[in-house]
Amino acid sequence: MTAVSNAPVSFERELPSGRAGLRQALSAEWTKFWSVRSTPWSLFALIVATIGLGALSTNALHGQPFAFPDPTRRILVGFNLGQFAIGVLGVMFISAEYGTGQIRSTLSAMPRRPVVVAAKAIVMGGVSLVVGEILSFVTFFMGSAILAGTQSHVSIGDSGVMRVLVESGIYLALMGLIGLGLATILRNTAGSIATFAGLVLILTLLLSAMPASIINAVSRYLPANIGATVFAVSTPGRLQGTPVFSSQVGLVILALYALVLLCGGCILMIRRDT
Amino acid sequence: MIKARGLTKRFGDVVAVNDLSFDVEPGRVTGFLGPNGSGKTTTMSMIMGLDRPTSGSVTIFDQHYRDLRWPLREVGGLLEARAIHPGRSARSHLWSLAQYNDIAKSRVDEVLEIVGLSAVSRKRVGKFSLGMGQRLGIAAALLGDPAVVLLDEPVNGLDPEGIRWMRTLCKSLAGEGRTVFISSHMMAEMALTADQLVVIGQGRLIAEMPVADFVARSSTQSFRVRVASSESFPDAVQKAGGTALVEVDGTMTISGMDAQAIGDLALSLGVAVYELTALASLEDAFMELTGGSVEFGAAR
Ligand SMILES: Nc1ncnc2c1ncn2[C@@H]1O[C@H](COP(=O)(O)OP(=O)(O)OP(=O)(O)O)[C@@H](O)[C@H]1O
Ligand SMILES: [Mg+2]
Numbered sequence: 133m134t135a136v137s138n139a140p141v142s143f144e145r146e147l148p149s150g151r152a153g154l155r156q157a158l159s160a161e162w163t164k165f166w167s168v169r170s171t172p173w174s175l176f177a178l179i180v181a182t183i184g185l186g187a188l189s190t191n192a193l194h195g196q197p198f199a200f201p202d203p204t205r206r207i208l209v210g211f212n213l214g215q216f217a218i219g220v221l222g223v224m225f226i227s228a229e230y231g232t233g234q235i236r237s238t239l240s241a242m243p244r245r246p247v248v249v250a251a252k253a254i255v256m257g258g259v260s261l262v263v264g265e266i267l268s269f270v271t272f273f274m275g276s277a278i279l280a281g282t283q284s285h286v287s288i289g290d291s292g293v294m295r296v297l298v299e300s301g302i303y304l305a306l307m308g309l310i311g312l313g314l315a316t317i318l319r320n321t322a323g324s325i326a327t328f329a330g331l332v333l334i335l336t337l338l339l340s341a342m343p344a345s346i347i348n349a350v351s352r353y354l355p356a357n358i359g360a361t362v363f364a365v366s367t368p369g370r371l372q373g374t375p376v377f378s379s380q381v382g383l384v385i386l387a388l389y390a391l392v393l394l395c396g397g398c399i400l401m402i403r404r405d406t
Numbered sequence: 407m408i409k410a411r412g413l414t415k416r417f418g419d420v421v422a423v424n425d426l427s428f429d430v431e432p433g434r435v436t437g438f439l440g441p442n443g444s445g446k447t448t449t450m451s452m453i454m455g456l457d458r459p460t461s462g463s464v465t466i467f468d469q470h471y472r473d474l475r476w477p478l479r480e481v482g483g484l485l486e487a488r489a490i491h492p493g494r495s496a497r498s499h500l501w502s503l504a505q506y507n508d509i510a511k512s513r514v515d516e517v518l519e520i521v522g523l524s525a526v527s528r529k530r531v532g533k534f535s536l537g538m539g540q541r542l543g544i545a546a547a548l549l550g551d552p553a554v555v556l557l558d559e560p561v562n563g564l565d566p567e568g569i570r571w572m573r574t575l576c577k578s579l580a581g582e583g584r585t586v587f588i589s590s591h592m593m594a595e596m597a598l599t600a601d602q603l604v605v606i607g608q609g610r611l612i613a614e615m616p617v618a619d620f621v622a623r624s625s626t627q628s629f630r631v632r633v634a635s636s637e638s639f640p641d642a643v644q645k646a647g648g649t650a651l652v653e654v655d656g657t658m659t660i661s662g663m664d665a666q667a668i669g670d671l672a673l674s675l676g677v678a679v680y681e682l683t684a685l686a687s688l689e690d691a692f693m694e695l696t697g698g699s700v701e702f703g704a705a706r
Contacts, residue, residue: 143432143553143583151475152507160505167498168491228491236456236489237499237546240481241506243455243472406456 185210207275222311316397412462437600492532
């Protein structure tokens with residue numbers, strides 16, 4: 133007879149080599165992005181805003197006896213509204229995790245906060261860039277079809293049009309990342325959406341009440357004005373009299389905003405309790 | 407194996423966990439006991455790297471949670487409050503966690519089966535009952551087949567069948583050599599499930615010992631006693647150094663004497679004993695130990 137051992141069984145298991153990192157985080161965040169209802173709703177709102185508003189405002193030009201200056205901007209007018217839908221999507225991608233406690237599950241699966249934020253930013257930025265590009269081209273083709281044969285007709289080969297279409301998608305993606313970054317810092321859905329709206333709308337209003345010297349110095353840094361240079365076929369350094377950056381410089385500034393917000397959010401996440 | 411050393415957590419003026427040191431060994435179930443607000447959840451959160459200790463440290467097999475290579479394959483945690491987006495299905499929730507740690511999709515179905523949620527796996531979690539939500543949390547804890555299992559109030563919301571299932575599960579996990587650490591309010595349940603106890607009050611360690619010792623240490627071990635004629639019995643108990651409370655139905659609750667002394671006393675009085683039952687005394691031991699440190703107790 134063999135002696136029965138009382139020694140406790142030890143639990144031994146091989147772990148895979150390496151460690152959980154960005155690749156795993158990307159697939160997990162991709163699943164999370166598409167498995168909540170707020171995603172299709174926000175994208176639906178974005179489509180309605182861009183294509184719907186674009187169709188309405190373009191149609192209004194139809195039959196006008198004059199040539200509308202820069203019809204591309206008129207066709208893409210819905211992007212000014214659409215940026216709020218993409219901002220909300222970016223905000224919700226992380227604020228909903230804080231609101232529901234899901235973030236605790238997420239951080240127990242991936243305790244390295246920067247990896248979580250990076251994965252969310254790549255998924256959010258990637259999806260909104262693709263959606264933004266598709267929408268800018270689809271909206272434009274729809275609009276130019278409506279305007280065909282009128283005095284305001286416009287074609288994709290016209291000077292500056294291609295640039296506007298490509299950059300509009302980029303603008304939308306960056307606004308989505310700014311929403312994500314704000315919510316990483318603020319954690320709260322309502323507060324983040326309000327701040328996002330404030331950044332786009334209220335800052336512009338506030339600034340308009342300032343002396344001209346301040347307006348001239350500051351307004352070129354506002355997201356709304358950067359957007360205005362992106363959507364315009366040509367802005368030779370000035371927008372309604374105030375100096376602005378070229379749209380490319382503007383987009384780089386916008387990208388820096390997003391980066392600063394996301395990095396700030398990461399640092400706070402590392403320091404804060406969850 | 408979990409090691410806490412001088413673990414301290416302050417929230418403003420509140421010291422939620424105060425210089426706490428304890429070990430949780432593999433191969434047995436360690437119960438984590440303490441009154442409301444004593445710091446159990448805060449301690450669990452610090453083990454999982456969700457709350458940062460103000461000072462001190464806690465490690466899992468000598469690693470901080472944030473340094474684990476495959477966190478869910480090493481530690482499975484059930485957190486107190488639901489930590490799940492209500493808009494997702496149970497399956498999507500588990501699948502996203504699995505993806506974070508390269509865990510196979512088949513394992514998602516396995517754990518859903520283990521906790522009995524297969525039939526509702528495509529339902530939105532927001533529609534789940536308290537007990538179903540708890541089961542989903544347990545499924546998430548088991549997802550990575552981890553060596554360390556941390557469960558904060560796992561029987562919360564479970565029905566009697568669920569509680570028994572939980573007990574069996576914890577024991578079998580420990581039997582496989584895993585480290586099992588569970589917090590609970592239910593002392594009687596703990597007596598049946600745990601081998602070892604860590605007891606805290608107001609964030610401080612009160613006791614760390616085997617369950618059996620914990621019960622034995624209680625000086626208020628009491629017995630329910632029914633005798634043929636009880637008139638003179640309480641006085642005799644008093645004289646023998648014990649205390650007897652006579653209930654309306656004529657039974658007595660006697661403490662301060664052991665079973666043998668009560669039996670001998672009855673014999674010396676020539677009274678027949680109909681019942682002599684030891685009362686579950688883990689609760690008593692617990693109350694006695696933590697009596698001075700109850701934060702939100704009823705006024706007495
Ligand atoms: N985020 C927080 N901010 C401020 N105080 C907190 C926070 N979390 C916990 N506390 C306080 O810390 C103390 C310990 O709370 P904790 O939730 O850890 O207790 P517990 O033992 O889990 O209680 P219960 O048995 O009720 O679950 C309590 O006084 C609580 O009010
Ligand atoms: Mg608790």
